[in-house]
Amino acid sequence: MWRRPLPDLHFLWLAYSTAVSDKRALTSVGIHDIIARRWSPRALDAEADVSETQLRALLEAARWAPSFGNTQPARYLVGVRGDDTYKRILDVLAEGNRQWAHRAGVLLLGCAVTRNDKGDVPYAEYGLGLASENLVLQAVAEGLAARQMAGFDADAARQVFDLPDGVEPLVAIAVGVRAEPEVLGTDRDVERENAPRVRVPLDEFALRDWGTPAF
Numbered sequence: 001m002w003r004r005p006l007p008d009l010h011f012l013w014l015a016y017s018t019a020v021s022d023k024r025a026l027t028s029v030g031i032h033d034i035i036a037r038r039w040s041p042r043a044l045d046a047e048a049d050v051s052e053t054q055l056r057a058l059l060e061a062a063r064w065a066p067s068f069g070n071t072q073p074a075r076y077l078v079g080v081r082g083d084d085t086y087k088r089i090l091d092v093l094a095e096g097n098r099q100w101a102h103r104a105g106v107l108l109l110g111c112a113v114t115r116n117d118k119g120d121v122p123y124a125e126y127g128l129g130l131a132s133e134n135l136v137l138q139a140v141a142e143g144l145a146a147r148q149m150a151g152f153d154a155d156a157a158r159q160v161f162d163l164p165d166g167v168e169p170l171v172a173i174a175v176g177v178r179a180e181p182e183v184l185g186t187d188r189d190v191e192r193e194n195a196p197r198v199r200v201p202l203d204e205f206a207l208r209d210w211g212t213p214a215f
């Protein structure tokens with residue numbers, strides 16, 4: 001009996017991904033929904049709160065990240081809109097980041113413990129990166145969004161938080177509820193918010209040998 005051939009599922013997945021959201025990751029095969037839906041908006045709702053349970057979930061997700069020899073180098077200063085920690089984090093952000101990040105419900109300052117009583121902590125920055133990605137993905141799972149920022153004054157952060165030697169502030173993270181891009185104000189900012197996300201193609205990214213695509 002003649003059967004209609006099955007459609008190419010990868011193609012269907014790609015079409016579906018494109019249809020449901022312009023910002024969703026475009027992939028040649030399906031990936032976990034939380035990873036596909038993560039992106040870094042600047043347009044956040046200045047009225048919406050991050051609940052304490054959500055915030056705890058974000059930090060628990062980060063706390064359970066892997067690290068070199070289980071050295072657990074990641075630490076976060078946690079500011080909630082209206083409190084003093086939030087204000088201090090906002091104050092050390094670069095102007096361009098402050099302009100949008102002031103709408104976040106939560107501002108975090110991610111620090112790496114690069115030295116402890118045993119000496120230098122190997123892969124401390126890598127550990128903070130792994131923890132922060134856990135945090136950001138948990139934010140997506142909570143219906144929130146997060147944008148990481150290297151644009152802040154690290155010396156000022158060290159000073160206002162009186163950070164000890166061996167603790168490096170490396171990344172600020174704005175967490176909140178997404179808003180319409182128009183909250184950003186200028187046409188340029190709205191355009192940037194709506195711009196498609198781009199990535200290195202898989203054949204440059206995954207290699208069997210240097211210069212030889214794995215797929």
Ligand SMILES: Cc1cc2nc3c(=O)[nH]c(=O)nc-3n(C[C@H](O)[C@H](O)[C@H](O)COP(=O)(O)O)c2cc1C
Nearest residue numbers: 038039040041042097147148149150151152171197
């Ligand atoms: C370590 C790090 C530093 C970043 N610094 C900034 C920053 O200072 N300001 C900003 O607006 N975005 C910043 N970003 C966000 C990136 O620009 C964004 O993640 C990248 O363009 C990819 O977009 P996507 O996260 O939406 O996929 C930073 C991201 C990372 C991981």
